[in-house]
Amino acid sequence: MKFINMGTFIMVVLIGSLFSIGRSQENQSSNVKLAGDPYVYTEWESFTVESTHGALINDHIFCLEGDENQLWIGTEGGLVLYEDGKWKSWTEENGLPWRVISGITKSPKTGDLWLAMLGYGIARFSAGRFDHFDQMNSGLLNDVVYGVATEGDNVWAATTAGISCFNTVTGLWDIYDEKNAPMEEVWSYNVDARDGKVYVAVWGGGILEWDVATRIWKDYVDPDREMEIDLYRDDGLIHIITTSASYIDHVLWASTYFGLSRYDGRNWRGYMEIDSGLPSDFINLAVGRSGTSCYVSTDKGLAVLVDYDTDTWVTYKRDSESDEIWTAHVMVGNNTIMTIPTNLTLPNHFVICSEFTGNDLWIGTGHGLARGSGRGYWDGLQKTQVK
Amino acid sequence: MKRSSSISLLISVMIISGYDLCAKDSTTYGKTPAEYMPYGRFFEPYRRFFLEPLEYTGYGRNIPEPENITSVKIGFIGPIIRTISETTGGITNDIPLKVNQRTMRWDGYRASHEGALGIKMLQGAMLAIEKANSAGGYREKIPYHLVVKNDNGEWRSSGKAVVDLAYKDMVWAIVGTIDGANSHIAIRVALKIEIPIMNTADTDPTFVETNIPWVIRGITDDRQMCYLLADFAFKKMKLKKVAAFRVNNRYGRMSIDEFRDAATRLGFPFIAELNYEDGDIDYTSQLERIKNLDADGVITYGNARESALILNQMREMGMDQWFLGSDRMVTQEFLDIVGDTPGNIVAGYPYDPTRDDPVFDQFRNDFRERFGEYPETYASHGYDGVSMVIKAIEKAGLNRALIRDELVAMTSYHGVTGIKEYDTVFSDRSPAYLAILEDGKFEFYSFEEMLKIKHPSDG
Numbered sequence: 001m002k003f004i005n006m007g008t009f010i011m012v013v014l015i016g017s018l019f020s021i022g023r024s025q026e027n028q029s030s031n032v033k034l035a036g037d038p039y040v041y042t043e044w045e046s047f048t049v050e051s052t053h054g055a056l057i058n059d060h061i062f063c064l065e066g067d068e069n070q071l072w073i074g075t076e077g078g079l080v081l082y083e084d085g086k087w088k089s090w091t092e093e094n095g096l097p098w099r100v101i102s103g104i105t106k107s108p109k110t111g112d113l114w115l116a117m118l119g120y121g122i123a124r125f126s127a128g129r130f131d132h133f134d135q136m137n138s139g140l141l142n143d144v145v146y147g148v149a150t151e152g153d154n155v156w157a158a159t160t161a162g163i164s165c166f167n168t169v170t171g172l173w174d175i176y177d178e179k180n181a182p183m184e185e186v187w188s189y190n191v192d193a194r195d196g197k198v199y200v201a202v203w204g205g206g207i208l209e210w211d212v213a214t215r216i217w218k219d220y221v222d223p224d225r226e227m228e229i230d231l232y233r234d235d236g237l238i239h240i241i242t243t244s245a246s247y248i249d250h251v252l253w254a255s256t257y258f259g260l261s262r263y264d265g266r267n268w269r270g271y272m273e274i275d276s277g278l279p280s281d282f283i284n285l286a287v288g289r290s291g292t293s294c295y296v297s298t299d300k301g302l303a304v305l306v307d308y309d310t311d312t313w314v315t316y317k318r319d320s321e322s323d324e325i326w327t328a329h330v331m332v333g334n335n336t337i338m339t340i341p342t343n344l345t346l347p348n349h350f351v352i353c354s355e356f357t358g359n360d361l362w363i364g365t366g367h368g369l370a371r372g373s374g375r376g377y378w379d380g381l382q383k384t385q386v387k
Numbered sequence: 388m389k390r391s392s393s394i395s396l397l398i399s400v401m402i403i404s405g406y407d408l409c410a411k412d413s414t415t416y417g418k419t420p421a422e423y424m425p426y427g428r429f430f431e432p433y434r435r436f437f438l439e440p441l442e443y444t445g446y447g448r449n450i451p452e453p454e455n456i457t458s459v460k461i462g463f464i465g466p467i468i469r470t471i472s473e474t475t476g477g478i479t480n481d482i483p484l485k486v487n488q489r490t491m492r493w494d495g496y497r498a499s500h501e502g503a504l505g506i507k508m509l510q511g512a513m514l515a516i517e518k519a520n521s522a523g524g525y526r527e528k529i530p531y532h533l534v535v536k537n538d539n540g541e542w543r544s545s546g547k548a549v550v551d552l553a554y555k556d557m558v559w560a561i562v563g564t565i566d567g568a569n570s571h572i573a574i575r576v577a578l579k580i581e582i583p584i585m586n587t588a589d590t591d592p593t594f595v596e597t598n599i600p601w602v603i604r605g606i607t608d609d610r611q612m613c614y615l616l617a618d619f620a621f622k623k624m625k626l627k628k629v630a631a632f633r634v635n636n637r638y639g640r641m642s643i644d645e646f647r648d649a650a651t652r653l654g655f656p657f658i659a660e661l662n663y664e665d666g667d668i669d670y671t672s673q674l675e676r677i678k679n680l681d682a683d684g685v686i687t688y689g690n691a692r693e694s695a696l697i698l699n700q701m702r703e704m705g706m707d708q709w710f711l712g713s714d715r716m717v718t719q720e721f722l723d724i725v726g727d728t729p730g731n732i733v734a735g736y737p738y739d740p741t742r743d744d745p746v747f748d749q750f751r752n753d754f755r756e757r758f759g760e761y762p763e764t765y766a767s768h769g770y771d772g773v774s775m776v777i778k779a780i781e782k783a784g785l786n787r788a789l790i791r792d793e794l795v796a797m798t799s800y801h802g803v804t805g806i807k808e809y810d811t812v813f814s815d816r817s818p819a820y821l822a823i824l825e826d827g828k829f830e831f832y833s834f835e836e837m838l839k840i841k842h843p844s845d846g
Binding site: 059060062100102118119120142143144146160161185187189203204224226227228229230231232233241257258272274280281282299300347348349350365366367 | 416417419425426430432433434435436437442443444445446447449543546547549550551554568571572575576579580581592593596597598599
C-alpha cells in the first residue's frame with residue numbers, strides 16, 4: 001500500500017483547514033452557487049491489514065457499528081474492535097461461529113452485540129461469549145443474514161427468506177414472509193429501527209415499514225412497477241431493488257442499485273447520478289445523519305448529501321485509477337463547485353459502509369478502512385465567510 | 388427445418404410483412420419493440436436503465452492467484468434431489484420445525500419438482516468438465532472439478548450453497564440454478580462475496596435486471612419468448628380474447644409478465660388470469676370460467692406435466708382454442724401425455740434444437756454416448772454455460788474478478804445452443820423461437836419464419 005509523503009499530507013490538511021474558513025471562488029460554476037459551506041473531511045487515516053500489521057484482520061469490510069468511543073468492524077475474515085487506538089479481533093479460533101460478518105448492531109439496553117453472519121445465522125456476543133442462532137435451532141428464517149437491528153427488547157434480522165424478530169426477554173421469535181407481510185419478494189437485505197418504526201429493505205420488494213405500536217406492516221414500492229425505467233423522478237421509491245433503509249428525524253432514506261430515495265412522510269425525492277452528487281447509482285448503504293443529511297456508500301466513492309434544502313453534496317472518490325489520493329467534490333445538484341484534495345489513500349473506492357464515532361466519519365471499502373477526522377465538524381451549511 | 392439466412396430475403400420479408408418490427412437500437416433495453424415499451428405510448432421515462440454495461444469497480448482484480456492447487460473448482464447449484472427422503476436420508480414425512488409460537492413445516496425439499504430439469508443441467512455441466520479435462524485441464528496442467536450442491540427449493544438454501552462454495556470449497560465461479568427465487572437469492576450472495584455466477588436455466592426476465600455485475604445468463608429469457616408469442620398470438624393469429632392460466636408460484640407469476648404487458652399494450656388485455664397449484668390434477672373449475680368467457684386463446688406457464696393435463700382437460704371440455712405456453716412444455720413428457728390430436732399448440736423456445744450445426748451435432752453425439760440419450764434444453768444450456776466459464780478461466784487465470792471480466796467480454800459465443808449474443812446486463816439476447824406442434828412433434832420457427840406462416844384469414 002502506498003502512502004503519500006509527509007509534505008503532501010501537511011499540504012492537504014492545510015488546504016482542508018483553509019476551506020473551513022473560506023472557499024475559493026475560482027472553480028465555482030457561474031450559474032450555481034453554494035448557499036453556505038459544507039464540512040469537508042480532509043484529514044483521514046487509512047487502515048489495511050498491511051498498514052496495521054495484521055491488527056485489522058481482513059481488508060474486505062462489510063459493516064461498521066460505532067458510538068462515541070468504539071468502532072465494531074465486520075469483515076470477511078472476522079470481527080474487529082477499534083477502541084482508543086487499539087485493535088482487538090475475534091475469529092472462529094476464539095469462538096466466533098462464522099467469520100463472515102455482514103451486519104452488526106449493539107443493544108442500547110443491554111450492551112450486547114448482535115452479529116449477522118453471511119450464511120451462518122446470527123450471534124449474540126455478550127460478556128465474552130458467543131451464542132449462535134441459526135435456522136435449525138431458532139426462528140431464524142434463513143442462515144443468510146444481511147443485517148440486524150435492535151428495537152426495545154427485540155432483535156430484528158433481515159434474512160434472504162424473510163424477516164425474523166427475536167424477543168430477548170421472552171425468548172420468542174416472530175417471523176415475517178410473504179404469508180403474513182406485504183412482501184412481493186422476501187429477500188430482505190437490511191433493517192433499521194428507530195422512533196417506534198422498523199424499516200426493512202427488501203431486495204425486489206421495496207421498503208417495508210413496521211409500526212411497533214400497531215404491529216402493522218406497510219410497504220413502499222416503485223410506483224411505475226417497471227424494472228427498466230424510472231417513470232418520474234419523485235413519484236416514490238426509485239426502484240424495488242433496495243439495499244438499505246435508514247430512518248432518522250422521521251425521514252426515511254432508502255438506497256437502491258438505481259439511486260437514492262428520501263421520504264418525509266408526505267413527499268418523495270429521488271437522487272441519481274445524473275441529477276445529484278451521487279458518483280454512481282449503485283448504492284451499497286445509505287446512512288441518514290439527520291433528516292436533511294445522508295451518507296451514501298457507492299461503488300464509486302462516498303457521497304454525502306450535506307443539506308437537503310439546498311441540494312448541497314460533498315462526494316469523496318478517486319478521480320482516476322492512477323490517483324493516489326481521494327478528492328472531495330463540493331457540489332450543488334450534479335454541478336461541481338469546487339474540488340478539494342484529501343489525504344485519504346485507500347486504493348479502491350468501492351465503499352460498502354459508513355459509520356460515525358462522535359464527529360469522526362468511518363468508511364469501509366472492499367480493501368481497507370478509513371477514518372475522517374471530524375475536528376470542528378458542523379451540521380449542514382455554515383454561512384460563507386469569504387465573499 | 389431449413390432456414391434461409393439471406394439478409395436480402397429477410398429485409399424483403401420485413402418490408403412486405405406489414406408488421407411493426409422492433410426498434411432495436413442502443414437506447415432499447417432487452418430488444419423491446421417500441422409498441423411493447425412500458426408507458427411507450429404516453430411518456431418518456433425520467434430514466435432508462437440497463438443501457439450501459441454493468442461495471443465492477445472493486446478491488447478483486449488485485450487479489451493474487453493461489454499457489455499449489457490440485458484442482459480448479461467450479462461450483463454447481465441445481466435441484467438434483469427430487470424428494471425429502473433422498474435429502475434427509477430416509478425421512479419421508481414433512482419435518483415439523485418449532486419456532487416457539489408456531490410450528491413451521493419443513494416443506495422446502497418439496498421444491499425438487501424441478502429435479503428432472505436439474506439433473507439434465509448437471510449432465511451437461513459434467514460433460515463440459517470431462518471434455519475440458521480430456522484436453523488436459525486448466526492450462527493443460529490441472530484438472531477441473533465440479534463441486535455440486537443441491538438446491539433445496541423453498542427452503543431457500545441456494546444462498547447458503549453459494550457461501551459454502553465460495554468460502555469453503557473455494558470455487559472460482561458458480562453455475563446455477565433453475566428456480567427463479569433461488570437464482571435471485573444466489574446472485575445476491577454472489578455480489579456480496581464477489582464471485583461470478585453463470586445461470587443457464589432461469590428465464591425470469593427480472594433475474595438480470597438487478598444491476599449485479601457478477602451475473603451472466605446464458606439462455607434466451609422469457610422477455611424474448613413472450614414478445615415472440617405475443618407477436619404470433621395477436622398479430623399473426625389475430626387473437627383478441629386470451630385467458631391466462633398459470634402455476635401459482637414465482638415462475639408462473641414472473642415469466643408470463645412480458646406476455647401480459649404486451650397483450651395489454653396491443654389492446655388485448657387478458658380476459659382472465661387464473662392459477663393452479665403445482666401438482667394439481669383437476670383444473671375443471673378454472674377451465675369452466677375460461678370457457679364461459681369465450682376465450683380464443685389460453686396461455687399457460689408451468690411445468691410440462693401440468694401444462695399437458697390442462698390441455699387434455701380443455702379438449703375434453705370441447706375447448707379447441709389455441710393453447711400457448713412456455714418452453715417448459717416443449718418436452719417428450721408433454722407429448723406423451725397429450726397424445727395424437729392435441730390441436731393448436733405453440734410455445735416459446737430459447738433456441739432451435741433442429742438446426743444444422745456441426746457444433747451441436749457433435750455435442751448431441753457425445754452426450755448420447757455418455758448418458759445414453761440425446762440432450763434437451765437444460766443439458767445443452769448447462770454445457771454451454773460451463774464451457775464459457777472454463778474458457779474464461781483459461782484466459783483470466785485464477786482470479787474471480789478477472790474471470791468475471793472475461794465472461795462479460797464474451798458478447799458473442801458459439802455454443803451448442805447456437806451463436807449467442809449478450810447484452811449490457813450480460814444476458815443472452817439471441818432470438819427466441821416458436822415451437823409449434825405439427826404432426827406429433829414440435830417444429831421451430833424464427834420470427835421471420837413465423838411471419839410467413841399462413842393464417843386462415845390469409846385465404
